Amino acid sequence: MIHRAEEKFPMRSIWVMAATALAVILFMPRPAAAQPWPQKPIKMIVPFPAGGGTDFIGRLAAKHLADRLGQQVFVENRAGANGAIGLQALMASDPDGYTIATTSDTPMVVNPWLYDKLPYAPLRDFLPVATIVRFPGMLAVHPSVPAHSVAELIALAKAKPGSLAYASAGVGNFSHLAMELFAQATGVKLLHVPYKGTGPASLALLGGEVQMGFNNVQTLLQNVRAGQLRALAVAEPQRLALLPDIPTVAETVPGFAMAPWIGIIVPQRTPQAIVSQLSAEMLAIMRDPDVIHLLTISR
Protein backbone atom coordinates (compact mmCIF):
# COMPACT_ATOMS: atom_id res chain seq x y z
CA MET A 1 0.00 0.00 0.00
CA ILE A 2 1.26 3.36 -0.96
CA HIS A 3 1.02 6.00 1.80
CA ARG A 4 0.65 9.61 0.81
CA ALA A 5 2.68 12.19 2.55
CA GLU A 6 -0.28 13.68 4.41
CA GLU A 7 -1.05 10.30 5.76
CA LYS A 8 2.44 9.75 6.92
CA PHE A 9 2.46 13.24 8.48
CA PRO A 10 -1.08 14.07 9.65
CA MET A 11 -2.03 17.75 9.70
CA ARG A 12 -1.82 17.92 13.48
CA SER A 13 1.71 16.59 13.35
CA ILE A 14 2.63 19.05 10.66
CA TRP A 15 1.43 21.97 12.81
CA VAL A 16 3.37 20.64 15.78
CA MET A 17 6.51 20.28 13.66
CA ALA A 18 6.08 23.74 12.16
CA ALA A 19 5.61 25.31 15.59
CA THR A 20 8.66 23.47 16.89
CA ALA A 21 10.74 24.59 13.93
CA LEU A 22 9.59 28.17 14.43
CA ALA A 23 10.52 28.00 18.09
CA VAL A 24 13.95 26.63 17.22
CA ILE A 25 14.49 29.41 14.70
CA LEU A 26 13.31 32.10 17.10
CA PHE A 27 15.38 30.95 20.02
CA MET A 28 18.52 29.68 18.31
CA PRO A 29 21.57 31.86 18.83
CA ARG A 30 21.82 34.43 16.09
CA PRO A 31 25.17 35.20 14.47
CA ALA A 32 26.53 38.41 15.85
CA ALA A 33 26.03 41.37 13.60
CA ALA A 34 29.28 42.58 12.08
CA GLN A 35 30.90 44.85 14.61
CA PRO A 36 32.67 47.92 13.33
CA TRP A 37 36.42 47.48 13.47
CA PRO A 38 38.30 48.02 15.74
CA GLN A 39 36.67 46.98 19.00
CA LYS A 40 39.90 46.57 20.99
CA PRO A 41 43.56 47.67 20.92
CA ILE A 42 45.63 46.79 17.85
CA LYS A 43 49.14 45.36 18.05
CA MET A 44 51.62 46.68 15.51
CA ILE A 45 54.68 44.46 15.08
CA VAL A 46 57.88 46.22 14.02
CA PRO A 47 60.44 43.58 12.99
CA PHE A 48 63.42 45.75 13.92
CA PRO A 49 64.76 47.23 17.16
CA ALA A 50 63.33 50.35 18.75
CA GLY A 51 65.04 53.53 17.68
CA GLY A 52 65.65 52.60 14.03
CA GLY A 53 64.05 54.03 10.92
CA THR A 54 61.30 51.44 10.60
CA ASP A 55 60.47 51.83 14.29
CA PHE A 56 60.26 55.62 13.93
CA ILE A 57 57.85 55.36 11.02
CA GLY A 58 55.87 52.60 12.72
CA ARG A 59 55.37 54.62 15.89
CA LEU A 60 54.38 57.66 13.88
CA ALA A 61 51.80 55.59 12.00
CA ALA A 62 50.58 53.95 15.24
CA LYS A 63 49.99 57.29 16.94
CA HIS A 64 47.97 58.69 14.06
CA LEU A 65 46.09 55.43 13.49
CA ALA A 66 45.08 55.41 17.15
CA ASP A 67 43.83 58.99 16.87
CA ARG A 68 41.77 58.19 13.79
CA LEU A 69 40.41 54.81 14.92
CA GLY A 70 39.72 55.70 18.55
CA GLN A 71 41.59 52.63 19.75
CA GLN A 72 45.05 52.11 21.17
CA VAL A 73 47.65 50.96 18.64
CA PHE A 74 50.69 49.68 20.49
CA VAL A 75 54.06 48.84 18.95
CA GLU A 76 55.83 45.57 19.69
CA ASN A 77 59.43 45.33 18.45
CA ARG A 78 60.22 41.76 17.36
CA ALA A 79 63.74 42.10 15.97
CA GLY A 80 66.09 39.47 14.61
CA ALA A 81 67.16 37.60 11.47
CA ASN A 82 66.96 40.68 9.26
CA GLY A 83 63.30 41.17 10.15
CA ALA A 84 62.27 37.53 9.68
CA ILE A 85 61.47 36.98 13.37
CA GLY A 86 58.87 39.74 13.41
CA LEU A 87 57.21 38.66 10.18
CA GLN A 88 57.06 35.07 11.39
CA ALA A 89 55.20 36.36 14.46
CA LEU A 90 52.80 38.25 12.19
CA MET A 91 52.22 35.15 10.09
CA ALA A 92 51.27 33.19 13.23
CA SER A 93 48.79 35.85 14.38
CA ASP A 94 45.04 35.64 13.98
CA PRO A 95 43.96 37.32 10.73
CA ASP A 96 41.39 39.47 12.50
CA GLY A 97 42.77 42.97 12.04
CA TYR A 98 44.13 43.19 15.57
CA THR A 99 47.71 42.35 14.64
CA ILE A 100 49.38 44.34 11.88
CA ALA A 101 53.01 45.08 11.03
CA THR A 102 55.09 47.98 9.82
CA THR A 103 57.94 46.55 7.79
CA SER A 104 60.74 47.78 5.61
CA ASP A 105 61.38 46.22 2.22
CA THR A 106 64.24 43.97 3.34
CA PRO A 107 62.21 41.23 5.09
CA MET A 108 59.71 41.19 2.22
CA VAL A 109 61.78 41.37 -0.97
CA VAL A 110 65.39 40.62 0.01
CA ASN A 111 65.18 37.90 2.67
CA PRO A 112 63.45 35.42 0.32
CA TRP A 113 66.63 35.41 -1.76
CA LEU A 114 69.10 35.36 1.13
CA TYR A 115 67.69 32.63 3.36
CA ASP A 116 67.07 29.05 2.26
CA LYS A 117 64.65 28.29 5.09
CA LEU A 118 62.67 31.50 5.42
CA PRO A 119 59.51 30.60 7.41
CA TYR A 120 57.22 32.83 5.33
CA ALA A 121 56.51 33.66 1.72
CA PRO A 122 55.68 37.37 1.36
CA LEU A 123 52.72 37.23 -0.99
CA ARG A 124 51.44 33.86 0.25
CA ASP A 125 51.35 34.75 3.94
CA PHE A 126 50.67 38.49 4.00
CA LEU A 127 48.35 41.06 2.47
CA PRO A 128 49.90 44.39 1.47
CA VAL A 129 47.88 47.25 2.98
CA ALA A 130 49.75 50.43 2.06
CA THR A 131 53.20 51.82 1.55
CA ILE A 132 53.94 54.59 4.01
CA VAL A 133 57.18 56.14 2.80
CA ARG A 134 59.94 55.71 0.25
CA PHE A 135 63.49 56.81 0.93
CA PRO A 136 65.24 58.22 -2.13
CA GLY A 137 68.77 56.90 -2.47
CA MET A 138 71.94 58.92 -3.02
CA LEU A 139 75.33 57.97 -4.46
CA ALA A 140 78.17 59.82 -2.73
CA VAL A 141 81.95 59.68 -2.81
CA HIS A 142 84.69 60.79 -0.45
CA PRO A 143 86.04 64.23 -1.49
CA SER A 144 89.41 62.68 -2.28
CA VAL A 145 87.91 60.66 -5.16
CA PRO A 146 88.67 62.34 -8.53
CA ALA A 147 85.14 61.95 -9.84
CA HIS A 148 82.57 64.73 -9.94
CA SER A 149 79.87 62.93 -11.86
CA VAL A 150 78.46 59.45 -12.35
CA ALA A 151 80.15 59.26 -15.76
CA GLU A 152 83.53 60.14 -14.25
CA LEU A 153 83.03 57.57 -11.50
CA ILE A 154 82.23 54.86 -14.03
CA ALA A 155 85.31 55.77 -16.07
CA LEU A 156 87.48 55.70 -12.96
CA ALA A 157 86.10 52.33 -11.89
CA LYS A 158 86.65 50.86 -15.36
CA ALA A 159 90.21 52.14 -15.40
CA LYS A 160 90.95 50.43 -12.07
CA PRO A 161 88.69 47.35 -11.79
CA GLY A 162 88.13 46.24 -8.21
CA SER A 163 90.13 49.07 -6.66
CA LEU A 164 87.29 51.40 -5.71
CA ALA A 165 85.74 50.25 -2.44
CA TYR A 166 82.29 50.97 -1.11
CA ALA A 167 80.92 50.65 2.41
CA SER A 168 77.69 48.88 3.24
CA ALA A 169 75.77 48.38 6.46
CA GLY A 170 76.00 44.62 5.98
CA VAL A 171 75.48 41.85 3.45
CA GLY A 172 72.05 42.17 1.87
CA ASN A 173 71.51 45.67 3.22
CA PHE A 174 70.13 48.31 0.88
CA SER A 175 73.54 50.03 0.82
CA HIS A 176 75.03 46.75 -0.48
CA LEU A 177 72.34 45.85 -3.00
CA ALA A 178 72.13 49.36 -4.45
CA MET A 179 75.83 49.26 -5.26
CA GLU A 180 75.55 45.78 -6.75
CA LEU A 181 72.69 47.02 -8.92
CA PHE A 182 74.84 49.97 -9.97
CA ALA A 183 77.82 47.72 -10.74
CA GLN A 184 75.69 45.33 -12.79
CA ALA A 185 73.99 48.17 -14.66
CA THR A 186 77.29 49.86 -15.55
CA GLY A 187 79.58 46.86 -15.92
CA VAL A 188 82.09 48.07 -13.35
CA LYS A 189 83.83 45.95 -10.73
CA LEU A 190 83.79 47.40 -7.20
CA LEU A 191 85.12 46.17 -3.87
CA HIS A 192 82.45 45.57 -1.22
CA VAL A 193 83.39 46.27 2.40
CA PRO A 194 80.54 45.30 4.75
CA TYR A 195 80.29 46.97 8.15
CA LYS A 196 78.04 46.19 11.10
CA GLY A 197 75.34 48.78 10.57
CA THR A 198 74.81 52.16 8.98
CA GLY A 199 76.81 54.07 11.62
CA PRO A 200 80.14 52.27 11.10
CA ALA A 201 79.63 52.27 7.32
CA SER A 202 79.06 56.02 7.32
CA LEU A 203 82.14 56.60 9.47
CA ALA A 204 84.24 54.51 7.07
CA LEU A 205 83.11 56.63 4.15
CA LEU A 206 83.61 59.90 6.02
CA GLY A 207 87.08 58.76 7.08
CA GLY A 208 88.10 57.79 3.57
CA GLU A 209 88.56 54.10 4.41
CA VAL A 210 86.32 53.46 1.42
CA GLN A 211 85.75 55.68 -1.59
CA MET A 212 82.03 55.57 -2.13
CA GLY A 213 78.67 54.59 -0.77
CA PHE A 214 74.98 54.39 -1.58
CA ASN A 215 72.53 55.31 1.13
CA ASN A 216 69.37 57.24 1.86
CA VAL A 217 69.35 60.94 1.08
CA GLN A 218 68.33 61.48 4.71
CA THR A 219 71.42 59.65 5.93
CA LEU A 220 73.95 61.34 3.64
CA LEU A 221 72.66 64.84 3.09
CA GLN A 222 73.99 66.39 6.29
CA ASN A 223 77.53 65.21 5.45
CA VAL A 224 77.16 66.40 1.87
CA ARG A 225 76.10 69.85 3.02
CA ALA A 226 79.05 69.93 5.44
CA GLY A 227 81.47 69.19 2.59
CA GLN A 228 82.46 65.84 4.08
CA LEU A 229 81.05 63.91 1.13
CA ARG A 230 80.37 64.71 -2.52
CA ALA A 231 76.93 63.78 -3.80
CA LEU A 232 77.10 62.49 -7.36
CA ALA A 233 73.47 61.59 -7.95
CA VAL A 234 70.15 60.55 -6.54
CA ALA A 235 68.51 57.25 -7.55
CA GLU A 236 65.11 58.70 -8.40
CA PRO A 237 63.56 58.75 -11.89
CA GLN A 238 63.67 62.56 -11.74
CA ARG A 239 65.64 65.11 -9.74
CA LEU A 240 64.34 65.84 -6.26
CA ALA A 241 62.61 69.18 -5.83
CA LEU A 242 64.59 69.74 -2.63
CA LEU A 243 67.91 69.05 -4.40
CA PRO A 244 67.52 70.35 -7.95
CA ASP A 245 71.27 70.67 -8.54
CA ILE A 246 71.99 66.99 -7.90
CA PRO A 247 71.44 64.92 -11.06
CA THR A 248 69.86 61.49 -11.17
CA VAL A 249 71.82 58.30 -11.80
CA ALA A 250 69.36 57.69 -14.63
CA GLU A 251 70.68 60.70 -16.53
CA THR A 252 73.84 58.62 -17.05
CA VAL A 253 72.51 55.08 -16.57
CA PRO A 254 69.05 55.08 -18.20
CA GLY A 255 66.33 53.43 -16.16
CA PHE A 256 68.30 53.31 -12.93
CA ALA A 257 65.98 54.08 -10.02
CA MET A 258 65.49 52.55 -6.62
CA ALA A 259 64.29 53.53 -3.19
CA PRO A 260 63.77 51.48 -0.05
CA TRP A 261 60.26 51.64 1.38
CA ILE A 262 58.29 51.03 4.54
CA GLY A 263 54.73 49.73 4.48
CA ILE A 264 51.91 48.13 6.43
CA ILE A 265 51.06 44.45 6.01
CA VAL A 266 48.59 42.10 7.72
CA PRO A 267 48.25 38.32 7.87
CA GLN A 268 46.75 36.62 4.83
CA ARG A 269 42.98 36.02 5.24
CA THR A 270 42.44 39.26 7.16
CA PRO A 271 38.92 40.41 6.15
CA GLN A 272 38.99 42.59 3.05
CA ALA A 273 36.79 45.23 4.66
CA ILE A 274 39.40 45.73 7.40
CA VAL A 275 42.26 45.79 4.89
CA SER A 276 40.45 48.42 2.84
CA GLN A 277 39.66 50.56 5.87
CA LEU A 278 43.22 50.30 7.17
CA SER A 279 44.60 51.18 3.74
CA ALA A 280 42.35 54.24 3.48
CA GLU A 281 43.32 55.38 6.98
CA MET A 282 47.03 55.03 6.21
CA LEU A 283 46.76 56.99 2.98
CA ALA A 284 44.88 59.73 4.83
CA ILE A 285 47.58 59.82 7.51
CA MET A 286 50.37 60.14 4.99
CA ARG A 287 48.56 63.06 3.34
CA ASP A 288 48.17 64.84 6.68
CA PRO A 289 50.15 68.11 6.51
CA ASP A 290 51.45 67.57 10.06
CA VAL A 291 52.84 64.15 9.14
CA ILE A 292 54.37 65.47 5.91
CA HIS A 293 55.98 68.29 7.88
CA LEU A 294 57.36 65.90 10.49
CA LEU A 295 58.85 63.60 7.86
CA THR A 296 60.33 66.54 5.99
CA ILE A 297 62.06 68.09 9.01
CA SER A 298 63.34 64.68 10.09
CA ARG A 299 65.54 64.58 7.00
Next chain:
Amino acid sequence: MASGGDAFEQLIKSDLDRWGNVIKSAGIWVE
Protein backbone atom coordinates in the same frame (compact mmCIF):
# COMPACT_ATOMS: atom_id res chain seq x y z
CA MET B 1 54.57 58.75 -1.94
CA ALA B 2 52.11 56.53 -0.09
CA SER B 3 50.04 54.00 -2.05
CA GLY B 4 47.28 51.51 -1.40
CA GLY B 5 47.22 47.73 -1.43
CA ASP B 6 47.16 47.04 -5.18
CA ALA B 7 50.05 49.37 -5.97
CA PHE B 8 51.90 48.02 -2.93
CA GLU B 9 51.51 44.46 -4.17
CA GLN B 10 52.90 45.42 -7.57
CA LEU B 11 55.83 47.13 -5.85
CA ILE B 12 56.57 43.97 -3.84
CA LYS B 13 56.41 41.82 -6.97
CA SER B 14 58.71 44.08 -8.98
CA ASP B 15 61.20 44.43 -6.10
CA LEU B 16 61.21 40.67 -5.55
CA ASP B 17 62.16 40.22 -9.21
CA ARG B 18 64.72 43.01 -9.18
CA TRP B 19 66.56 41.97 -6.03
CA GLY B 20 66.33 38.31 -6.91
CA ASN B 21 68.19 39.03 -10.15
CA VAL B 22 70.79 41.22 -8.42
CA ILE B 23 71.40 38.77 -5.58
CA LYS B 24 71.64 35.74 -7.85
CA SER B 25 73.89 37.52 -10.34
CA ALA B 26 76.19 38.77 -7.61
CA GLY B 27 76.20 35.45 -5.75
CA ILE B 28 75.23 37.11 -2.47
CA TRP B 29 74.42 34.79 0.42
CA VAL B 30 74.34 34.85 4.21
CA GLU B 31 75.29 32.14 6.70
